[in-house]
Amino acid sequence: MTLQTEYSVSGIDDQREDPRKMIALDVDGTLVDHNGTMSEAVRDAARNVVAAGHQVVIATGRSLGATLPVIRQIGLERGFGVCCNGGVTFRLDPSLPEGYQVTRRKTFAPRRALTALSGRLPEAMYALEDAKGEFLSTHSFQDASFGIEARSVQFEELLDTEAVRVVVHSAEIPLEEFERAVSSVGLHGVAYSVGWSAWLDIAAAGVTKATALEQLRTELKMARSATVAVGDGFNDLEMLAWADRGVAMGQAPPEVQRAAREVTSSVYQDGAAEVLRSLL
DSSP states (O other): OOOOOOOOOTTOOTTSOOOOOEEEEOOBTTTBOTTSOOOHHHHHHHHHHHHTTOEEEEEOSSOHHHHHHHHHHTTOOSEEEEEGGGTEEEEEOTTSTTSEEEEEEOOBOOHHHHHHHHHHOTTSEEEEEETTSOEEESTTOOOGGGSSOOEEOOHHHHHTSOEEEEEEEOSSSOHHHHHHHHHHHOOOSEEEEEOSSSEEEEEETTOOHHHHHHHHHHHHTOOGGGEEEEEOSGGGHHHHHHSSEEEEOTTSOHHHHHHSSEEOOOGGGTHHHHHHHTTO
8 A cells, every 4th residue: 555645734834843742543442442441541641641732633433423432531622533534523612512513524425436345245234424424324234433323224325325434344254355355346536444354444535534634733733743643553554654753553453563653562551551651
């Protein structure tokens, strides 16, 4: 996979002195383990970094509803978050009616990708987050990363629904076979990443965690040299390359570790806490 490592820095003076950092944190496999549990060490370190005034940005493949509980755990009340692998950006403010406001949604037409995938993966379950933040799914597909209950529909209803995020999952075939099937389809006009299992996330073309974070960085006038990112998955590759200090978790695959400038301990050894404490 070729990574884009150059990003626009228009209007930003990277030489200015500012002790604050812009810290982008993945969730699953970074802040929480694969059972969804956040350790006390990670929670305390994250809260301390937030209290110190750094610009902490949760950057996750999860949808908004599944991201908000993590944000509450680390005591983040103001600032920004990125979810749906860059497809949605939101602002946090306790004065808002719900405590947050979606500021950007990057949508795409899913018909071409879905049609191609269904031909190779007819047994798979398909889910789609629409432009309103609602979920539609086939085969009564539900997942904690959706953050809300998906409404069961026929596959054909997904084809012409404007999408922020499409998820494809197969419990029937092993990961290697799933990866070959996805690769053989030759997905075009979208951005996508395969997860730890037979799981595929699709976003609009050119949309990644890194593109959403770079847009935020420019708007916040943060120096490029002030950026830090921590992650563990293939959907973190661009984010780790984007950050001045990109840190891969110890259990991350070799390709993810190579995209980073540092490697910390695994999620089960509180690797994220190690990185966060180094910023205090």
